[in-house]
Amino acid sequence: MTVTERTAGTGMAADGTYLAPGQPGSLVEVKSRYDNFIGGHWVPPSRGEYMQNITPGTGHPFTEVARSTAEDVDLALDAAHAAKERWGETSLPERAAVLNAIADVIEKNLPMLAVAESWENGKPVRETLAADIPLAVDHFRYFAGATRALEGRLTEIDKDTVAYHFHEPLGVVAQIIPFNFPLLMAAWKIAPALAGGNCTVVKPASSTPWSILKLAELIEDIVPPGVVNIVTGPGNEIGKALASSPRIAKVGFTGETVTGRLIMQYAAENLIPSTVELGGKSPNIFFPDVMEADDEFLDKAVEGLVLYAFNKGEVCTCPSRALVHRSIYDEFMARSLDRISRIVQGNPLDPATMVGAQSSLQQLQKISGYVDIGRQEGAEVLIGGDRAHLDGELHDGYYYQPTVLEGHNQMRVFQEEIFGPVLAVTTFDDEAEAVHLANDTLYGLGAGVWTRDGNLAYRMGRAIKAGRVWTNCYHLYPAGAAFGGYKISGVGRENHQMMLEHYTQTKNLLVSYSAKPLGLF
């Protein structure tokens, strides 16, 4: 492609596809390598080692990031501790202004970050433009407002004795970010930590360390040095060093159950709190009345089923189990499968693409493995069921066909999180069975209920043991709606002002305004 074929200034090729980061004309500049962001500076890793960063779109490396070690985690903790007193005492208007300035700079660079995020993770740019990045902007604004609105309390114990309750910062916190929403999940964690007056050391996922460094380039002159520190590298080196450090006051983690248990184990050793979000196998339940009319609502419900393919299924709350009432099963699934068959899969940077590439080769292999398990256990493949091979430079990318498996709830593909565009679907006969199937899982993160009957929707919502029940919608993540798990899906909540309670500690001043002695001694 020549320069004249590009649409000047938009970062797009003539066909409307965004140019890959690093290409001439792209919105995103790519350096050959990236250091750690520590104390407001770009600091090379202590041992001078770097690791390749691969885009799943092509399966090829496009830059390098620091392959850090425990020494680098210590440097980041040093910087955070050096900054914590000052940041903790920063006035609320100033603190909120910093959060708002982060939001503003993300918004101003929204297409750039959307393209970077898409290329880093393989997710379609239509999603990063419409969801990931705008939600990150809103998240910082939400916590800028929440921290201004947060009030301490006082209790008048008696006429002359008052209990004052202040929110005080924890100090330095550790935050470990997953690969599925590298920027949005970072925003979910960083915004409340900063709003609470804490400094943070962030470890991005090993497979998606780069887009957050692009964010760091934007905020390095906005956030005071040492308040946000980012260290990249392998989890068994730096993730462990960070999470087990006696120099952190809290650890936040999103990921899988074994690392979640390790995080809580380390937190127990240090006697500090932790927040862990560990995934789900979310049911999406369709009652017969969704098909009472052939209208906009039915269309929305069909899309609601197909949302299992959002972010190629790499979502903790992926509605990966569809429970469809037997009386509508054939017709509702026919409509849904038709919609799925029209999913556009391709270059993540093409705004027409609906399903991009899985975020790593490891994920692609895991998905293939699960579909094989489903076949072994007798599930029927209704659509998809194989790796998708695209042409040209996308040939080596990690693409998997949107897939639907029909079976029963005891199959492993109904019980285990596949983290790919794979839906397991089965039927139910009545409300009681729907509740039973929905809750017959180790997890309880999300759920979806679709019905035109408000009373039924309410009963289901209260009966399902999950931290969030989307009702006649799915995959909305507005700031202000608490997010977190029941059962083994995790401990703690995110995405709500209650996070400020999790990222502060309570100081009680118990004050006597009486001169009268107790009279005991």
Add this chain to the structure above:
Amino acid sequence: MPDPPDPIAQDEGPGPVPRAVATTAALEAIARLVAERGPVMFVQSAGCCDGSCPMCFDVGEFVVGNHDVLLGTVGGCPVYMDPRQFETWRHVQLIVDVEPGEPEGFSHAAGPGRHFVARSRVLTPQEEAGLGAG
């Protein structure tokens, strides 16, 4: 944590089919890891992101819970699973294998640029019966 039982006895010999086995590539990677670091352990993960992988740690790094299930040993190394997760794995043999790609979580790599993965095989009814309730 409790000492793992004698590994060799569970790796070999007649008797019920083992619940956990490893491919040759995985056994070689385990042998190299043990030579470099000392004994290691596996814990089968669940949940989002890197769930469904056998996470590999130095023995003792992961505190085994009172209710965790010891599936068996591979290359002399114990393989554990959460008891609730095990309920859906009763009829399955876990096969530890190796694939390209860095590990996520806090797991050791299976050699440079490689990680451990779990494959599985549905047990025959006879094999499952031979394993009893355990």
